[in-house]
Structure formats: C-alpha cells, structure tokens
Amino acid sequence: MQQCRNFHEVTGNVIVPNMVRGIDHLKDPRLNKGLAFTLEERQALGLQGLLATNFKTQEQQIDIARISVDRYKSDLNKYLYLVELQDTNERLFFSLLDQNIEKYLPIVYTPTVGLACQRFGLIYRRARGLFISINDKGYVYNIIRNWPEHDVRAIVFTDGERILGLGDLGAYGMGIPVGKLSLYTALAGIKPHQCLPILLDVGTDNETLLEDPLYIGLRHKRVRGEKYDEFVDEFMKACITRFGPNTLLQFEDFALPNAGRFLKKYQEKYCTFNDDIQGTASVVVAGLMAATRITKKKLSENIYLYLGAGSAANGIANLTVLAMMDEGLSEKDARDRIFMFDVDGLLSTRRSQGVPKHAENFGKDMEPETDFERCVEIVKPTCLIGCSTIGGAFTPSILKLMGKHNQRPIIFALSNPTNKAECTAQAAYDNTEGRCVFSSGSPFPPVSYDGKEYHTGQGNNSYIFPGVALGVIATSAHHIPDYIFLTAAKTLAEFVHESDLKIGRLYPPLKQIKEVSLSIASEVAEMAYKKDLATVYPKPKDMQLYLKSHLYQLKYPDYLPKFYKYPDMPNIKVKSFDEAYSGIMTSTDIHRPLGKHK
Numbered sequence: 172m173q174q175c176r177n178f179h180e181v182t183g184n185v186i187v188p189n190m191v192r193g194i195d196h197l198k199d200p201r202l203n204k205g206l207a208f209t210l211e212e213r214q215a216l217g218l219q220g221l222l223a224t225n226f227k228t229q230e231q232q233i234d235i236a237r238i239s240v241d242r243y244k245s246d247l248n249k250y251l252y253l254v255e256l257q258d259t260n261e262r263l264f265f266s267l268l269d270q271n272i273e274k275y276l277p278i279v280y281t282p283t284v285g286l287a288c289q290r291f292g293l294i295y296r297r298a299r300g301l302f303i304s305i306n307d308k309g310y311v312y313n314i315i316r317n318w319p320e321h322d323v324r325a326i327v328f329t330d331g332e333r334i335l336g337l338g339d340l341g342a343y344g345m346g347i348p349v350g351k352l353s354l355y356t357a358l359a360g361i362k363p364h365q366c367l368p369i370l371l372d373v374g375t376d377n378e379t380l381l382e383d384p385l386y387i388g389l390r391h392k393r394v395r396g397e398k399y400d401e402f403v404d405e406f407m408k409a410c411i412t413r414f415g416p417n418t419l420l421q422f423e424d425f426a427l428p429n430a431g432r433f434l435k436k437y438q439e440k441y442c443t444f445n446d447d448i449q450g451t452a453s454v455v456v457a458g459l460m461a462a463t464r465i466t467k468k469k470l471s472e473n474i475y476l477y478l479g480a481g482s483a484a485n486g487i488a489n490l491t492v493l494a495m496m497d498e499g500l501s502e503k504d505a506r507d508r509i510f511m512f513d514v515d516g517l518l519s520t521r522r523s524q525g526v527p528k529h530a531e532n533f534g535k536d537m538e539p540e541t542d543f544e545r546c547v548e549i550v551k552p553t554c555l556i557g558c559s560t561i562g563g564a565f566t567p568s569i570l571k572l573m574g575k576h577n578q579r580p581i582i583f584a585l586s587n588p589t590n591k592a593e594c595t596a597q598a599a600y601d602n603t604e605g606r607c608v609f610s611s612g613s614p615f616p617p618v619s620y621d622g623k624e625y626h627t628g629q630g631n632n633s634y635i636f637p638g639v640a641l642g643v644i645a646t647s648a649h650h651i652p653d654y655i656f657l658t659a660a661k662t663l664a665e666f667v668h669e670s671d672l673k674i675g676r677l678y679p680p681l682k683q684i685k686e687v688s689l690s691i692a693s694e695v696a697e698m699a700y701k702k703d704l705a706t707v708y709p710k711p712k713d714m715q716l717y718l719k720s721h722l723y724q725l726k727y728p729d730y731l732p733k734f735y736k737y738p739d740m741p742n743i744k745v746k747s748f749d750e751a752y753s754g755i756m757t758s759t760d761i762h763r764p765l766g767k768h769k
C-alpha cells in the first residue's frame with residue numbers, strides 16, 4: 172500500500188518516483204488502468220506482454236463495463252460485478268457510476284445492498300475495510316493500526332444490529348459501510364483512500380445467522396451493557412488517536428437504543444453524526460419543505476403522525492421542530508403538532524407502558540389508542556410518515572382516510588428496502604385519487620394514475636450525507652451540530668424545481684445529485700466557518716472552487732512522459748460496442764453461486 176500513498180499524494184499528470192512496476196501495478200485497483208495503459212507506460216512500468224496488445228480508452232472501457240453489468244438479469248449479480256470492478260480498477264468503477272448514477276445507485280446502494288448483506292457470507296471474497304471484534308477489546312488501536320492508509324478522513328461503521336429495515340445481520344452488515352463510502356466518492360468526490368469502512372463485531376442475536384454455516388462473524392449472542400459501551404468508547408478514542416481528532420465518524424445502522432444514546436454521548440465530543448437519525452431527518456425535512464410548495468401550508472401548519480417511534484422517526488421529528496421554530500413557532504407548540512405511534516400504540520402519557528425515553532418529547536396527554544387507523548381518524552394528520560419497517564402498514568383504508576381529510580395529503584413511506592416500505596407509490600396514488608404528495612426511502616417505478624405518469628422521488632439520505640461529509644472534511648470541522656443538517660435540508664429543497672413537483676417528485680432527479688452534494692458541502696463549509704467549527708485556515712475565498720480542487724479525479728492519470736510510438740494501427744472501421752455485443756451477449760448470468768440461497 173506504500174506505493175498507493177505515493178500515488179495519491181501526487182495526483183494529476185505528474186511522474187511518480189518509486190512507482191510500483193510490473194504485475195503489481197496491474198493488481199493494485201488504484202493504479203490499474205487495464206488496456207488504457209499507453210505503450211510508453213507499458214514499456215516503462217514493465218507491463219508489456221501482461222496486457223493484450225490493443226488499447227482501450229477509459230471511455231471505451233466504461234462502455235464495455237456498462238454493457239457487461241447490464242447483461243446480468245439479477246440485481247445481486249450486477250452488484251457482484253460492480254464490487255469486483257471496484258476491487259480491480261477503482262477509477263473505472265467510479266467513472267462508470269458517475270456516468271450512470273440513476274441506473275447503478277440502486278445496485279451499489281439501497282435496495283440491492285440490503286440483499287447483498289443478507290447473502291454476505293456467500294459473496295464475501297476480498298476483504299474491504301476492517302472487522303474489529305469484541306475480543307479485540309483492549310487492543311482496538313492495534314487493529315486500527317493495521318489499516319495501511321494514513322490519510323483517513325472519514326470512517327463509516329456499524330455493529331450490524333439494524334441493517335436498513337432488515338434487522339440484526341451481525342457481521343453481514345459490512346456491506347452497508349462499504350456502500351455508504353462508495354457514495355462518499357461517487358456523489359461527493361471524496362477520495363477513496365480517505366474512507367474507511369468498519370464493522371464492529373459484538374455477536375448477533377439473529378438465530379438464523381448463528382446457525383448459518385456461511386456466517387462470517389462471532390458466533391454468539393450480542394455482548395451488551397458495560398462491556399459493549401467500553402468497547403465502543405475504546406473504538407472512538409482509537410480512531411482519533413490513529414487518524415486525528417477531526418476524523419469524521421459516521422454511525423450507521425445501530426439499533427435504536429444505542430443509536431440515540433451514542434449520539435447524545437458523542438455529538439459534542441467527537442466529529443460525529445448518526446446517518447439514520449440526522450441524515451434521514453435532513454432529507455425528509457427537505458422533502459417536507461418542498462411539499463409546502465404543493466400543499467401551500469407552512470411546515471408549522473401541518474399535523475404529523477409517525478408510524479414508528481425509533482431513531483429515524485425521532486431524528487426527523489426533532490429536526491422538523493427546529494424547522495418549525497425557524498418559522499416562528501415555540502418549541503412546545505412545534506412538538507404539539509407531532510404525534511407518534513409505536514408497537515404499543517399512540518405515544519400517550521396515559522398508557523400503561525408510558526412513553527419510551529428516546530421519544531419523550533412527543534408523548535401526548537391523550538386517551539391511549541392501539542389501532543393505527545383509529546389514530547389517523549382521531550389525530551387527522553396532514554402528513555403521515557412511515558418509519559416502521561412494516562411493509563404495507565399504510566393500508567388502502569388508511570390512505571383513503573388521508574385523502575378524505577386532506578386536499579393534498581402528504582404520505583412518506585420511508586422504510587427500507589423496498590418491501591419494507593409502508594405502502595407503494597402506486598397504492599398511495601390509487602387510494603387518494605391521485606392527490607397525495609408521496610415520497611419513499613427506496614426507489615419505486617413510475618406511477619400511472621388517471622392517464623398521467625408520476626415519478627415519485629426517493630427521500631433517501633444519500634442526498635445528504637455525502638455533501639455533509641465533504642463540507643466537514645474539507646474544513647476539518649471539529650463537531651457536527653444539528654443545525655448543519657437543517658442547512659443541508661434547505662439547500663437540498665432549493666434544488667427542487669416546479670417541473671419536479673409537477674411529476675410528483677419532492678427531490679431533484681438523481682442525475683443532479685453530485686451538484687446537490689457539492690452545494691450542500693459548500694453551505695455546510697460556510698456554516699462551519701460562521702460557527703467556528705472549521706479548523707482549516709485561512710478561510711478559502713471561493714468555497715466551491717476550494718472544494719472542487721479537493722475532489723477525486725475520475726480520469727486516469729498519465730503516469731509517464733512519452734517515449735516512442737508504435738506505428739499507427741491500420742484504420743479499419745470498427746463497430747460500436749453496443750453493436751458488437753448485441754449478437755453475442757445473451758442475458759445468461761455468470762455469477763451463479765447463489766443456488767438455493769436465492
């Protein structure tokens with residue numbers, strides 16, 4: 172890895188001393204360019220003969236890779252192809268993603284990444300990131316020191332207890348930090364070598380996994396309590412000891428009690444955030460802000476009813492309170508407009524279980540109610556927000572009620588992946604006479620209603636966390652307060668055009684997501700200076716320009732100056748790649764090891 176660091180320190184068209192030569196150059200995904208090595212590079216780097224004679228430009232390689240992915244029928248096989256590409260030629264992987272973001276985001280990320288996590292034991296090939304187990308307690312720093320990169324700026328880590336809406340997947344959860352960090356680079360241009368995915372393995376309570384011969388993690392129940400807390404504490408300290416105090420530490424997919432607790436404990440001590448609480452909140456509040464342009468009701472004029480009172484629900488609710496206060500409401504009045512319903516029913520202070528501590532801001536002095544539909548009848552929300560991980564929980568009759576009480580009911584079915592969504596986009600339109608304002612956490616195909624097509628948006632935190640991370644990393648901010656996520660929400664909402672709203676979309680199209688991330692980063696960076704969170708001085712004069720100068724370069728670098736040339740290849744007319752492939756490419760999937768685990 173030493174050679175990688177040299178390379179990354181001297182990016183661009185610069186000759187790199189001590190460049191690794193020969194087959195090792197091809198084997199390093201960060202240096203590999205496949206057939207794009209020029210003759211001069213092949214000669215100087217000792218690659219001649221190790222590659223086929225012909226040259227392919229990066230653009231041609233992107234075409235070939237795209238065709239190769241597309242011929243797989245199953246999304247999981249597409250995922251496997253892409254993972255393999257990332258492991259062999261990193262720049263090609265990211266430039267392919269860059270040019271096909273709408274197509275491949277659902278593959279490298281939600282929802283396919285969820286399936287990949289469920290099958291992780293089967294698809295686990297080459298390790299990416301660090302696995303740190305509870306058995307390493309007392310030695311966590313030593314484990315982190317084994318990571319070969321020095322310049323790590325961001326760590327995404329999970330203990331795998333609440334993977335998307337799929338529950339406890341233990342060590343199989345590693346797919347999530349890996350996927351999230353791919354988006355750091357693909358959407359915000361953060362350099363891949365600055366990103367480190369980590370799985371904290373403390374066991375799993377998932378009985379199926381404990382008995383699964385393919386399972387790759389510790390085969391015992393989760394260690395909890397003091398020992399677990401000390402382990403996480405040691406981990407946080409070890410990260411900053413190794414990589415510096417401003418290293419960004421992103422909590423991902425921790426179970427509710429731990430997620431909220433750790434956020435409180437660490438938010439003012441480390442440069443940290445919880446994506447499921449704060450990232451989700453930010454993207455949903457942005458969607459609500461965009462929705463106000465359709466419903467003509469301010470945020471503070473809505474009544475919100477949540478199905479689910481977990482980390483996501485509370486994160487969204489707390490940020491909505493901040494946003495309503497921004498509109499002039501008192502904190503109490505803002506909270507009064509938010510109702511929640513969990514497994515034990517409406518969060519009523521009169522119910523026998525009381526209100527859970529993590530949601531106590533939203534308990535109401537009301538008659539307990541355990542029937543959600545009755546609750547919709549009583550509360551008459553203008554806005555229904557699903558964070559329950561119960562697929563189909565917004566039944567047709569609940570949706571019809573929303574349509575009855577509201578001219579433009581807001582329906583957010585946020586649980587991931589797709590089969591956990593509280594309702595489909597189509598069901599929301601069908602049961603509200605097409606009047607709903609809809610958003611979901613996972614993507615849905617376009618909806619047809621009354622002869623019109625709607626392209627509802629995916630209210631996924633991928634609109635938020637990469638941009639926030641770039642802003643934080645580029646300014647070396649020491650903390651990430653909640654208002655940073657309000658700033659991000661406002662910036663995202665401004666990207667929504669009338670043309671988006673007309674087709675039922677509360678978010679800008681995914682093809683704009685890089686532009687969105689850069690703008691969020693820029694606003695976050697400005698805020699970081701305004702609030703004295705930034706530690707990079709002097710403050711850059713032109714923030715966008717400054718950020719751009721830090722971005723990962725997708726284009727292959729030239730490694731060497733020109734030596735001599737071969738005679739030109741004869742100029743024979745060559746078919747386009749799509750043309751050439753069309754005859755020979757059937758849709759037979761090659762990656763077939765899934766067998767009965769499908």
Ligand SMILES: O=C([O-])CC(=O)C(=O)O
Pocket residue numbers: 281334335336424446447587612631632
């Ligand atoms: O990964 C996603 O798509 C959103 C997310 O953080 C989650 O559902 O946990």
Ligand SMILES: [Mg+2]
Pocket residue numbers: 335423424446447
């Ligand atoms: Mg998550």
